[in-house]
Amino acid sequence: MSEYADIIINATPPPLITLDKNLRIVTANDSFYTFFHVKSENAIGYLIYELDNKQWDIPALRELLETILPQKTSFNSYLVEHNFANIGRRIMLMNAQQIEEDEDRELIILLSMEDVTERVDELVTANEEKDKLEDDLVIANKEKDKLEDDLAIANEEKDKRADELVIANEEKEHLLQKIRRAASVFTHTQESIMITDATATITEVNDTFSRITGYDSKDVLGENSRILQSGCESPEFFREMWDTLQTQGHWRGEISNRRKNGQIFPAMLSISAVKNADGLTQHYVSLSTDISSIKAYQGQLERITHYDLLTNLPNRVLVADRITQAMVQCQRGSQSLAVAFMDLDGFKDVNDKYGHNMGDELLIAVSQQMQAALHEDDTLARIGGDEFIAVMINLEKPEDSVPVLECLLKAAANPVTVGDVIMQVSVSMGVAFYPQDGVEADPLIRRADQAMYVAKQEGKNRYHLFDTAKDNLINTQRKSINDVRTAMASDEFVLHYQPKVNMQTGDVIGVEALIRWQHSVRGLVPPLDFLPVIEGHAISLELGEWVIDRALSQIIQWRSMGINLPVSVNISAYQVQQSNFTTRLATLLALHPEVAPNCLELEILETSGLHDISQVSATMNACRELGVRFALDDFGTGYSSLTYLRRLPAHLIKIDQTFVREMLENADDSTIVEAVIGLAKAFRRDVIAEGVETIPHGLALLKLGCHLAQGYGIARPMPAIDIPKWVSNWKADDSWQI
Incomplete structure (x- = not known):
């Protein structure tokens, strides 16, 4: 480089160096040596990256120099932050520019450096303070918004309290209406209502209670609810009732009550316990309905369902149940029972000749004669048309049924006089035994029915005992x-x-x-x-x-x-x-x-x-x-x-x-x-x-x-x-x- 160039470089205040195309240091000004505490013999001729024990191998510096090398005359600036060995952390503004020498037109790089550490740090600090002020402003705005929201909530709460006051007044009026309705229901309901205290002492009754039981309120208030007991239920019944009330708080069931005149009537009773906030029973409320009419209707239907309307004998439904009950009794006593399925011989001829009314009279008379031939505990049933079933119980062995079977044959064959007409029929019987021929009512009846057809085929007016191999049935x-x-x-x-x-x-x-x-x-x-x-x-x-x-x-x-x-x-x-x-x-x-x-x-x-x-x-x-x-x-x-x-x-x-x-x-x-x-x-x-x-x-x-x-x-x-x-x-x- 020329002598004037050296003078200019040394006169430049910021640190400055020149590099050849291989990035070796050609010259450096005094500011460079002073600022970085580097000696000339440790700088001139060295690669810039090897300077000061490779402390200058800085990525940002490499990027700056490698960017400028291929571009000839160009200029670039980089901020380079580095922790230098001799001077510590500094931020340098580095400017690099390629220039040509006049003598041999060699390209060199002029690299000037300015220490901007304090300026950059001050700028960063200023920005941080600005950000903090902005954050404080945001917080202040949020506080303002919150205060506005709290004010709005307070206003809403005030409006809500006003609305609640209106609603409370409406609910009070509604409650009064409910109380009036409840009082009306209590007085006029068709169910008997009785209220007692926790000791079952009657405290209130309604008009229906008085109408059903005959007791006026003055007769029962202060009395124990036992005044209604009929004596039909056992002490165990009432123990279970009260146990249920104590554990579940309610009980419902059928009970027999006694009216004031002593008459006993069936009632459907529901009792509920009313408890306080501590769970202690304060009152019992009982609602009951007189079900006398339902019971009467039920009895009528049971009669229709289980008895033959012509002869008043049990029908097939009832006789099947009696057979089942008799089986249980026989099992306990190791006894047998016989089921005789009977069909009248010649009954169709009577109907055809004399008409159904005469036939009905014959059925009634024959049924009475056969009933008289049975023992007191035996059962005779009519199961339809001219078919009957006789059940003989308490047999020590099947053969004990034979005398009764013979009596039935004679009874059925006795002449019957209706008006001026003398009629006579006979009976064919099939007999099955428990437990030999079946352990259920329906199969036993069915097998007796099968045996009856055999008696018909064998000439009528006789009985035939059912007999089949059990193994065949099982197989x-x-x-x-x-x-x-x-x-x-x-x-x-x-x-x-x-x-x-x-x-x-x-x-x-x-x-x-x-x-x-x-x-x-x-x-x-x-x-x-x-x-x-x-x-x-x-x-x-x-x-x-x-x-x-x-x-x-x-x-x-x-x-x-x-x-x-x-x-x-x-x-x-x-x-x-x-x-x-x-x-x-x-x-x-x-x-x-x-x-x-x-x-x-x-x-x-x-x-x-x-x-x-x-x-x-x-x-x-x-x-x-x-x-x-x-x-x-x-x-x-x-x-x-x-x-x-x-x-x-x-x-x-x-x-x-x-x-x-x-x-x-x-x-x-x-x-x-x-x-x-x-x-x-x-x-x-x-x-x-x-x-x-x-x-x-x-x-x-x-x-x-x-x-x-x-x-x-x-x-x-x-x-x-x-x-x-x-x-x-x-x-x-x-x-x-x-």
Whole structure:
């Protein structure tokens, strides 16, 4: 470089150096040596990056120099912050520029440096203070907004308090109205109301209480509620009542009370405990209803249901129950009983010759003669037409029945005089014994019936003892169970569906699922040909669950076609009495979450097979919690019909088709149908008639107040695929629009 250049460089205040194209230091001014504490011999000729033990190998410096090298005459500036070994942390503003020397036109780089550490730090500090001021301003604005919000909330609270004051006044007025209404209800309700304190001392009664019991308020206020006790209930009954009140806070049940005149009457009683904030009972409120009329109606219906109206003898329902009870008694005493199924010989000829009225007189007389031939504890029943059943109990051995059987033959053959006409018939009897020929009433009756036909074939006016190999029966049942199991594995069972309708409105209210066996040889087999054989066996539970599962699937399929139909499914007494029935039902419902549980109705066949009514009632209530509904099927055919109706939580009762089918020709059946409809209304249950086979059947039912029906006169059971078309085409008969 020229001498003048050196002078200029040294005269420049900021540190300054020149570099050749290889970035080696060519010259440096005094400011450079002074500022960076570097000696000339440690700088000239060195690569800039190796300066001061490579302290100058700074990335920002490299970027500056490598950017300027290829560009000839150019100028760039970089801020370089570095912790130098000799002077510590500094921020340098470095300017680099390429220039040419005049002599040899060599390119050199002029690198000047200015210490801007203090200026940059001051600027950073100023910016930080500015940011802090801005943050403080934001906080101040937020505080201002919060104060404004608090003011708004305070104003809202003031308005709310004003509104609450208005509402409180309205609620006070509403409460006064409720108190007035409650007082009016207390005074005028049709239910008897009695209020006692915690010690059962009567503190208040309403007018209905006085009307029902005969006690004025002045007669009972201050008296203990025991004044109404009739003495019909045991001390244990009242202990259980009070235990329930203490633990649950309420009790409901049937009780016998005594009026002021001493008359005892049945009542439906509900007691609730009223407690204070500490949980201590302050009062008891009891509501009761006189159910004397219902009881009388119930007695009338039980008489109709369980006795033959012509002869006043027990009917088939009652005699089956007595056989069951006698079996229990025989089992305890290791005794036998005999069931004789009797059919009068020649009775049809009497009817044809003298007419039905004379035939009825003959039936009454013969029944009285046969009744006289039996022991006091024995039972004679008329089960229809000219058929009777005699039950002989307390037999040490089957042979002990022979003298009684002989007496029955003689009694039936005695001539009967009606007016001026002397008539004579005889009887053919079939006899079966417990426990030799059966351990249930229905099979025993059936076997006695079979034996009676043998007596007919052998010449009539005699008896025949049932005799069959038990092994054959067992083998037959075992084969039938295996056949059913194979049919399930082969998917041979199908469901047909019978529509249920509202005859008055014309609505289709649902369908009943009825199982069929699509047998490879026998064709479509009805349920009565295979269900009775498997009843009480585990396979019946599997088949029952299959029916429920298939019915739920069918509901979904119909819904996809725009048809929403509830489906009812028959379940046996054996199935509903399984301890895990509710759990299994919940599992089946969970497999079909698309189906609302109230679309499924379970029809319980009314039978003596329901041994533990309390347990069945608890199971039904648990299933109702799931949403499933219940119906009592074949109502009126079981001995405990009214017990079931009172204790089982079924919303629907189905009038048995045997009564409905004959109601137009048989006055007794019509009376039973009318009685069941009346009972359903009394107990606030829906009622549906089965066996509606003709338009006149439906019309008669409508006139009796029964609107729901199913039967061949409406539709036969059909495959699921046929239901949509039937639903769209069906129309109620015009004569039903009454």
